[in-house]
Amino acid sequence: MFHVRSLTTALVLGTFALTAPAGAQNKSIIVSSTTSTQDSGLFGHLLPLFKSKTGIDVKVVSQGTGQALDTGRRGDADVVFVHAKSQEEKFVADGFGVKRHPVMYNEFVLIGPKSDPAGVKGSKDIVAALKTIRDKGAPFISRGDKSGTHAAELNLWKAAGVDIEKEKGPWYKSIGQGMGAALATASAGNAYVLADRGTWLSFRNRGDLIVSVEGDKRLFNQYGVILVNPARHPTVKKDFGQQFIDWLVSKKGQKAIADYTIGGEQLFYPNAEDAGA
């Protein structure tokens, strides 16, 4: 207890010295994004390129789409980069965001056990596959966390004419966790699960899981990027945030996105020029 005071002072000052300049001098923004962009390694590929061009540090907080948008609504992020078009449009319409820019899409895939208890392997029709899974009561894992992937899953059930809230039985488990946890749960229980291809490709703990259904247009997953509205939250770093958005939709940014591969497979397809996306 001799030097408690000086030690405390040193540590407290140390923490603040270590971190305070990051906000004061360095250029940085906070981007709230989804687990899929982070877990797939895309940010690890993009951010160093962006930083070397602009000197801006991008601090990524990865959350489910619902939480990521909420972080933006509260003014705790400068930019949101998510994948749930209708929620993004609502975010802008409600005045929390300036403008939504389409950036890229990736693809959802239906992952399932090799043994394929529902017999849907190789199908290109996700809606028919989901109906079959429901009819046969084959085990299915849902994210259940209001993420973009969860929203996409719910839309697909709707397209299949299944009212999942009413029709779900013991075969349908909603786990309320991220993509990795959902894949791990599916792997442990030999269940089907909807996943984004990026997280699937970088997921290490696959067990007996394989891709069961892919290539259906209804499985395309559009990403959008939005600057949080500085009129609503004056602390938003609008210049740096806008630079990040401008770079993402620029030729260079779009090429960087297309260049990112895992095991030779491209994960994200840039489409900023498609205004309707």
Place this chain on the structure above:
Amino acid sequence: MPGELSALQLVFTGDPGLYAIVRLSLLVSLTAVLLAALIGIPLGALIALTRFRGRDAAIVVLNAMMGLPPVVVGLAVYLALSRSGPLGSWGLLFTPQAMVIAQTILVAPIIAALSRQTIEDLWAEYRDELAAMNVGPAGRVTTLIWDARFSLVTALLAGFGRAAAEVGAIIVVGGNIEGFTRTMTTAIALETSKGDLPLAIGLGIVLICIVIVINGLAWGARWAGERYAA
């Protein structure tokens, strides 16, 4: 790179990313423990040495707060520090400072409750002596804290164990930002979610080793203190 090797490789090749994570983990948890000690030990001593209405209830509440759920504390600190919250103008959300605040709140009740018990036990032993020597309240507190110092180290270590092990609070208020607010525990949570279980386990082993080293140092300091201070 096979995961079984990667965590060990990171350690032995001196991976700067890993060292930054370890350094931040220690800095955040040790700062939180020291701040919590500055609050908790005097508070524990105060409750130990005074008699007031509702004292028993205060002790029960304090003891119960040792079990504060980290994720709830994290959420409360998050809501307070959010730009839309009462302390939003501080701009501390998603920073290491926010993590220190959350962990201080988690650790302070542990140190306060354990200090209260330790000092109260010692007080029972010293009461007559201190009264006979006519020592005033301030002198009593300092004497008791000083003589209980080796036992209080255990309270600090319990607090440190809590801080070093928890992930629920700091992942919410820190955001697990790579190179900025990523610690050992949040990195483990992330690697688990990415399905890289070997790397997660490897990081876990590194964390446990660090905690053992810290405890060893504290034990050594106590041993040296008892041997040479007397």
